[in-house]
Amino acid sequence: MSGLRFEDILVNAGIDEFDRMTGYAEFPYFHKQIEVICDEGVTAEYAARSIRWLGEIDELQVREICQYALYYLQDELESTSKGELLDEGIQRIQDPMEILRYMEFVSLNIKVPIDSEIPVLNLSGGCDWQEDEGLHCLIKNGHVVYMGSWNDEDVWDEHLLDDDKYLFNYVLYPQRETLRQKAAKRLKQHPPKPIPHLEFAMNSPVRKFVEFLLVGTEHCTREEAWEKLEGTRLMALLQEDSSLAWEDASLLYRCYCMERDLGAVDMEIYLWEQTHLEP
Numbered sequence: 326m327s328g329l330r331f332e333d334i335l336v337n338a339g340i341d342e343f344d345r346m347t348g349y350a351e352f353p354y355f356h357k358q359i360e361v362i363c364d365e366g367v368t369a370e371y372a373a374r375s376i377r378w379l380g381e382i383d384e385l386q387v388r389e390i391c392q393y394a395l396y397y398l399q400d401e402l403e404s405t406s407k408g409e410l411l412d413e414g415i416q417r418i419q420d421p422m423e424i425l426r427y428m429e430f431v432s433l434n435i436k437v438p439i440d441s442e443i444p445v446l447n448l449s450g451g452c453d454w455q456e457d458e459g460l461h462c463l464i465k466n467g468h469v470v471y472m473g474s475w476n477d478e479d480v481w482d483e484h485l486l487d488d489d490k491y492l493f494n495y496v497l498y499p500q501r502e503t504l505r506q507k508a509a510k511r512l513k514q515h516p517p518k519p520i521p522h523l524e525f526a527m528n529s530p531v532r533k534f535v536e537f538l539l540v541g542t543e544h545c546t547r548e549e550a551w552e553k554l555e556g557t558r559l560m561a562l563l564q565e566d567s568s569l570a571w572e573d574a575s576l577l578y579r580c581y582c583m584e585r586d587l588g589a590v591d592m593e594i595y596l597w598e599q600t601h602l603e604p
Contacts, residue, residue, distance in 0.1 A: 329369045350376045360432040375435045378444045391421035393472035396498035401454045428452040445480045534574040558589035
């Protein structure tokens with residue numbers, strides 16, 4: 326396939342505003358053309374291979390897709406009031422294939438592969454029950470590994486089928502209650518640690534003090550820097566008086582060093598003098 330051009334495999338091939346090669350190709354099962362979007366770095370040869378994989382989708386594969394799409398629909402009907410706005414027929418689907426009347430695929434996104442020999446497809450489209458977020462289907466090695474709303478999931482992500490994805494990956498929908506119980510059990514055994522620094526605004530000087538000054542002088546990560554501050558009197562003062570978070574970052578760093586070297590009392594007196602006494 327040496328020398329293959331995108332113009333040879335795509336109808337109306339061209340570059341879009343994001344420097345991606347786009348065009349249209351036949352989706353044989355549905356007898357329609359869909360848009361093909363090739364990320365930068367994708368070769369025409371690989372795009373041709375992906376379009377061939379698209380052409381290999383048969384009724385068995387579509388039935389699998391439809392079953393997971395039906396779970397997506399059922400969850401929307403169970404958890405929202407959207408059923409009141411939808412066609413009555415969509416609420417009484419018996420055969421998963423019937424859902425094709427209420428959904429469609431409009432694009433195939435081709436990304437640079439991790440392994441070009443593994444068949445993958447990244448399909449997106451729309452559905453009547455979730456018009457805003459649409460439909461996203463990822464297929465790998467002949468099986469659906471993700472079905473749900475469009476959120477830029479990566480077909481090469483090895484964690485798509487992890488237990489904690491049960492809320493939004495409808496491939497896991499049949500196991501949802503079991504996975505929910507497992508998650509609750511893990512949470513009870515290992516409750517998350519509180520993250521007090523999230524209360525500080527991203528543009529506040531205290532962030533600069535910890536995430537730049539402290540990280541640089543202590544040669545640690547941001548998470549480790551916040552852990553070093555946790556439990557100190559300085560941190561307690563910052564939480565008690567939110568205005569202190571807006572004091573100069575260098576002042577806060579001096580206070581941190583003073584508490585470490587001289588103790589909390591001397592530090593607190595110094596901080597009060599710097600922030601309350603007239604210059």
